Amino acid sequence: MMIYELTELTKIYDNRTVLDLPCLAIEENRIYALLGPNGAGKTTLLNILGFLDAPTSGAMQYRSRPVGFTEKTLQALRRKVVVVHQHPILFTTSVFKNLEFGLKIRKISPQNRTRIIEEALDMVGMRNFASARAHRLSGGETQRVALARALALSPEVFLCDEPTASVDAENQAIIINLLRQINVEKKISIVFTTHDRTQAAGIAHQTLVLDHGKLVRAGYENIFSAVIDQDCRGKCVYTLSPNVSLFVGTQGAKPKDRRIRISIDPNKIKFCPETRQESGNNFLQGTIRQVMSENGYIRVLIDSGIWVTVMISPGEYRQHGFLVGDTVQYTIPPEAIHTTV
Amino acid sequence: MDFFIDSFASALLLVLSLDPEMISIVGVSIRVSISSTLIAGLFGVPMGFVIAFGEWPGKPMVITILNTLLALPTVVIGLFVYAFISRRGIFGPFDLLYTQGAIVLGQVILIIPVVTAFTVAAISRIDERYRRTAMTLGANRIQTAWVVFREARFGIMAAIVAAFGRVISEVGISMMLGGNIKGFTRTMTTAMALEYDKGSFTLAVALGIILLGLSFGMNLLFHFFQGRSRI
Numbered sequence: 009m010m011i012y013e014l015t016e017l018t019k020i021y022d023n024r025t026v027l028d029l030p031c032l033a034i035e036e037n038r039i040y041a042l043l044g045p046n047g048a049g050k051t052t053l054l055n056i057l058g059f060l061d062a063p064t065s066g067a068m069q070y071r072s073r074p075v076g077f078t079e080k081t082l083q084a085l086r087r088k089v090v091v092v093h094q095h096p097i098l099f100t101t102s103v104f105k106n107l108e109f110g111l112k113i114r115k116i117s118p119q120n121r122t123r124i125i126e127e128a129l130d131m132v133g134m135r136n137f138a139s140a141r142a143h144r145l146s147g148g149e150t151q152r153v154a155l156a157r158a159l160a161l162s163p164e165v166f167l168c169d170e171p172t173a174s175v176d177a178e179n180q181a182i183i184i185n186l187l188r189q190i191n192v193e194k195k196i197s198i199v200f201t202t203h204d205r206t207q208a209a210g211i212a213h214q215t216l217v218l219d220h221g222k223l224v225r226a227g228y229e230n231i232f233s234a235v236i237d238q239d240c241r242g243k244c245v246y247t248l249s250p251n252v253s254l255f256v257g258t259q260g261a262k263p264k265d266r267r268i269r270i271s272i273d274p275n276k277i278k279f280c281p282e283t284r285q286e287s288g289n290n291f292l293q294g295t296i297r298q299v300m301s302e303n304g305y306i307r308v309l310i311d312s313g314i315w316v317t318v319m320i321s322p323g324e325y326r327q328h329g330f331l332v333g334d335t336v337q338y339t340i341p342p343e344a345i346h347t348t349v
Numbered sequence: 350m351d352f353f354i355d356s357f358a359s360a361l362l363l364v365l366s367l368d369p370e371m372i373s374i375v376g377v378s379i380r381v382s383i384s385s386t387l388i389a390g391l392f393g394v395p396m397g398f399v400i401a402f403g404e405w406p407g408k409p410m411v412i413t414i415l416n417t418l419l420a421l422p423t424v425v426i427g428l429f430v431y432a433f434i435s436r437r438g439i440f441g442p443f444d445l446l447y448t449q450g451a452i453v454l455g456q457v458i459l460i461i462p463v464v465t466a467f468t469v470a471a472i473s474r475i476d477e478r479y480r481r482t483a484m485t486l487g488a489n490r491i492q493t494a495w496v497v498f499r500e501a502r503f504g505i506m507a508a509i510v511a512a513f514g515r516v517i518s519e520v521g522i523s524m525m526l527g528g529n530i531k532g533f534t535r536t537m538t539t540a541m542a543l544e545y546d547k548g549s550f551t552l553a554v555a556l557g558i559i560l561l562g563l564s565f566g567m568n569l570l571f572h573f574f575q576g577r578s579r580i
Contacts, residue, residue, distance in 0.1 A: 060481055060484055060485060079490070086484060086485060090486065091481075093481070093482070099499070099500065109483075109488075110486035110487055113487050113488055113492060157486070161486065161487070
């Protein structure tokens with residue numbers, strides 16, 4: 009069952025369209041990762057999904073019922089959905105009272121409140137902090153208490169804005185495991201934003217990529233800013249950095265010097281055994297910085313002045329036998345390059 | 350210099366001996382100041398909250414006017430209120446002139462802008478995330494407003510303390526509307542002015558010491574609340 013269905017939804021701030029979604033459906037009981045660069049509209053979308061902001065135009069359905077953006081309707085819906093912000097703020101009182109706030113509003117009895125709060129704090133490993141002053145907690149602890157505060161309300165949907173962005177590695181692992189756990193055990197649907205593609209691929213059932221307020225092909229990585237230029241033969245190239253220009257074929261005339269964003273399909277990038285200087289085939293060289301196994305594929309991160317992710321099969325990986333630190337050559341065919349905006 | 354030292358020593362003795370006349374004057378001062386501060390708080394805090402919390406056209410202009418009223422001279426208020434409560438004024442029949450009520454009325458007008466403007470500042474300083482957090486946790490508008498109020502509580506307390514400090518040390522309103530009647534409307538500041546006129550400094554210096562002590566205490570409280578509001 010779809011929990012959210014968005015149609016022709018836009019959000020405009022100061023005559024600037026920050027969100028433009030022709031169609032988006034979010035399924036129940038699944039984890040969605042929302043990827044995209046800063047200013048892509050991730051937080052705006054999260055706030056709309058959390059019923060904190062109304063869209064400028066378009067329609068939204070929650071559990072197949074149209075959402076009317078009146079204060080009364082939104083308030084009822086907000087009790088089913090919780091947003092945990094990137095830098096959550098705790099009320100200047102004890103941890104216990106922070107968790108109690110939402111429960112009191114929902115008129116939960118004091119005995120049940122205590123039990124629920126203890127359970128929620130247990131889940132995030134903060135049981136011993138119940139009586140601590142909330143504003144004296146560290147960043148990671150604050151993030152965990154904010155998650156517990158949301159968790160205590162047993163929401164249908166959990167919306168987290170970069171839940172691991174400003175915490176240390178230990179707390180990141182705790183938070184990621186917690187998201188998995190609540191999705192599996194409590195059947196809570198989760199939408200979280202992140203810049204970390206590896207993290208997104210690791211825990212999300214589905215990844216959505218936003219760029220300039222628009223959904224771009226999900227799963228695509230390698231998003232870069234580029235300037236449209238011409239090479240010495242007058243052919244169209246995209247310049248990503250002073251040392252990296254990509255030939256994109258002769259697919260129609262494009263205005264020179266215009267800045268665009270492109271994505272490169274990591275599955276279509278091919279490793280080559282030797283260096284060749286055919287600019288038409290976009291041969292690049294770089295140093296392998298990271299190799300990891302992911303969902304039946306091998307992800308190879310290459311530093312070529314720009315950071316390029318390549319996805320290859322385990323068989324192909326064994327054939328090449330790459331190690332971290334090796335210098336490799338690879339080719340980006342024009343059909344792997346897509347203009348996102 | 351000897352004259353000053355003698356006066357100061359006599360004043361200290363007067364303070365330590367808890368002179369009945371001095372105590373009566375201090376009592377009147379504190380009574381009217383607390384009354385006016387409480388009344389101004391009752392009106393000023395909600396006004397400040399509404400101004401800070403709401404989004405409506407003309408809000409910047411209202412805040413500008415409020416800030417201008419912070420510099421309202423006490424004699425102007427004295428004159429203004431006098432016009433209304435004197436025998437020929439529209440509130441003449443209430444016989445308010447030269448009563449503690451008249452002083453309270455004038456002082457309330459003096460410090461409502463102080464309480465309101467400081468409350469606006471205290472509420473505006475509260476992080477927007479508190480409001481959004483309360484909303485996402487399911488709070489309605491009133492519950493959300495209460496969260497913001499709670500977070501601004503120390504700033505609002507500081508506003509009240511600042512207002513009390515303003516009225517306890519003002520002289521124009523107390524003199525013009527209270528009339529400096531001994532044992533009834535004589536406050537610390539009007540008594541000091543009178544003693545100065547008489548050339549008798551002992552009581553004036555003694556009251557000055559108490560007034561300074563009170564102001565110091567108020568400032569300590571003010572900084573305490575201001576400090577807490579930045580937590």
